[in-house]
Amino acid sequence: MLLASGAILVGFVVLIWGADRFVIGAAALARNLGVSPLLIGLTVVGLGTSAPEILVSIMAALQGNPELAVGNAVGSNIANIGLILGVSALVAPLTVRSHVLWREYPLLAGVSLAVYLMLADGQLGQLDGLMMLAGLVGAMGWIVHLGRQRAAVEPLEDEFAEEIPADMGTGAALAWTTLGLLLLIASSRLLVWGAVEIATALGVSDLVIGLTIVAIGTSLPELAASVTATLKGEDDLAVGNVIGSNLFNMLAVLSVPGLIAPAAVSDSVLSRDMPLMLALTAALFFMGRGRGGNGTINRLEGGLLLSVFLAYQTWLYLSSQPTFPGA
Numbered sequence: 001m002l003l004a005s006g007a008i009l010v011g012f013v014v015l016i017w018g019a020d021r022f023v024i025g026a027a028a029l030a031r032n033l034g035v036s037p038l039l040i041g042l043t044v045v046g047l048g049t050s051a052p053e054i055l056v057s058i059m060a061a062l063q064g065n066p067e068l069a070v071g072n073a074v075g076s077n078i079a080n081i082g083l084i085l086g087v088s089a090l091v092a093p094l095t096v097r098s099h100v101l102w103r104e105y106p107l108l109a110g111v112s113l114a115v116y117l118m119l120a121d122g123q124l125g126q127l128d129g130l131m132m133l134a135g136l137v138g139a140m141g142w143i144v145h146l147g148r149q150r151a152a153v154e155p156l157e158d159e160f161a162e163e164i165p166a167d168m169g170t171g172a173a174l175a176w177t178t179l180g181l182l183l184l185i186a187s188s189r190l191l192v193w194g195a196v197e198i199a200t201a202l203g204v205s206d207l208v209i210g211l212t213i214v215a216i217g218t219s220l221p222e223l224a225a226s227v228t229a230t231l232k233g234e235d236d237l238a239v240g241n242v243i244g245s246n247l248f249n250m251l252a253v254l255s256v257p258g259l260i261a262p263a264a265v266s267d268s269v270l271s272r273d274m275p276l277m278l279a280l281t282a283a284l285f286f287m288g289r290g291r292g293g294n295g296t297i298n299r300l301e302g303g304l305l306l307s308v309f310l311a312y313q314t315w316l317y318l319s320s321q322p323t324f325p326g327a
Contacts, residue, residue: 004197011191012217014183015052019221022180023048028165028173040164043140046244049225051181052218053249055188057256060210065196066257067266070124071210072218073254074273077112078211079219080242080249081280082309088226089302094235096288096295104243105285107139108250112281115250116274119265129258136251191217204320207266211273212316219245239288239297246281276312280305 026048030040053076057069088094096102114135118128165173191214199209222245229238257263283305288295297305 001198001201004194004201007190007194008198008213008217011187011194012220014187015056015191015218016220016224018180018183018187019048019052020180021176022051022184024165024168025173025176025178025180028168029170029177031164031166032168032170032173043144045164045241046248047252049221049241050245050248050253051184052188052221053245053253054256055184056192056214056218057253058260059188059192060206061257061260063192063196064261065192065206066124066261066263068192068195068199068206068210068214069257069261070254070265070269071207071273072214073249074269074277075211075215076219076253077246077249077277078273078280078309078312079215080222080246081284082305082312083216084219084223084226085239085242085284085297086302086304086306086309087223088230088238089297090299090306091227091230092233092235093299093302094230094239094297096239096297097236102288102295104143104240104247105288107142108243108247109281109285111135111139111247111250112278115254116270116278119274120270122265122267122270123262124254124258124265125262126259129255129262132251132255132258136248136255139247139251202320205266207269208316208320212313242284276308280308 023045026044027040030044035044053072056072060066060068060072085094115132118131168176195209195214196206198213199206222241225241226238229235229241283301284297287297287301
C-alpha cells in the first residue's frame with residue numbers, strides 16, 4: 001500500500017513535468033516550422049495537455065484494466081469543468097470573447113452526447129474506437145479551418161503567442177518533445193500500477209479509482225494552465241484549455257480501451273458518470289455562450305461548479321464503502 005501510494009505520487013509529479021516539457025517542445029517545434037500560434041494552441045497544445053490522459057489510458061488498456069481508462073476519460077472531463085473552471089472562476093470571473101470557442105461549445109456538447117449514445121448499448125468495442133478517432137480527425141480539421149478563418153480577429157491568437165516559446169531552437173524543441181514523451185510513457189505506467197494496487201488493497205473498482213485519483217491527477221496540468229491564464233487575464237485561454245482537453249478525452253482518450261481492450265461499459269458509467277458529464281457540459285455551454293454577447297462564468301457559477309464536483313467525489317467515496325446501501 002505504501003509503495004503503491006509512493007508510485008502514484010512520483011508518477012503524478014513526473015507526469016505533470018513531462019507533459020509540460022512535451023507541450024513546450026512540441027509547440028516551439030511547430031512554431032519553428034511556420035505554424036501560426038492560434039493553430040498550435042488549438043491542436044498541438046490541446047493534444048499535449050491531454051497527453052497524460054492518453055498515455056494513462058493506453059497503459060491501463062494494455063495491462064487489462066479498461067475500466068480505469070474509461071474512468072480516467074469521463075472523470076477528467078468532469079474534473080475539467082467542475083474543478084478546473086470552478087476554481088478558475090473563483091479566482092476571477094471568466095469572460096469568453098473568442099469566436100472559435102463560441103463555435104467549439106456546441107461541438108463539444110454534440111460530441112459528448114454522440115459518445116454517450118454510442119456507449120448506450122453497454123459495450124465499448126473496436127468499431128466505437130474507430131468512430132471516435134474518425135470524429136477526432138473531423139473535429140480537428142474543422143477547428144483548424146475555423147482558426148484560419150478567424151486568425152486576424154481572434155483574441156486567442158495573441159494569448160497563444162505569449163505562451164509559446166519564441167527563442168527555442170529546433171534541436172532543443174525536438175529534444176524536449178522527445179524527453180517529455182519518454183517521461184509521459186514511464187510515469188503513466190508507474191501511475192497505473194500504483195492505482196491498480198491501491199484499488200485492490202481498498203477493495204474498490206478500477207472505475208472508481210479512474211474517476212477519482214487518476215482523473216484528478218491527470219487533470220492537474222490543465223488546472224495549473226487555466227489558473228495561471230486566469231491570473232494573467234487570459235480568460236479565453238483558460239476556458240479553451242478545458243474545451244480542447246474535453247474534446248480529446250472523448251475522442252482520443254476514450255477510444256483507446258475500445259481499440260486495445262474492448263469491454264463492457266459499467267452501468268454506473270451510463271447512469272451516473274456520463275449524465276453528470278453531459279449536465280456539466282451543458283452548463284458550460286450556456287454559461288460560456290451568454291445571451292448574444294460575451295459569456296461570463298462568474299464567481300457564483302464557479303462556486304456551483306466546484307460544489308457539484310466535490311459532492312460527486314464525496315458520493316463516489318461513500319458508494320465505494322462496503323457499508324453503503326447497495327454497495
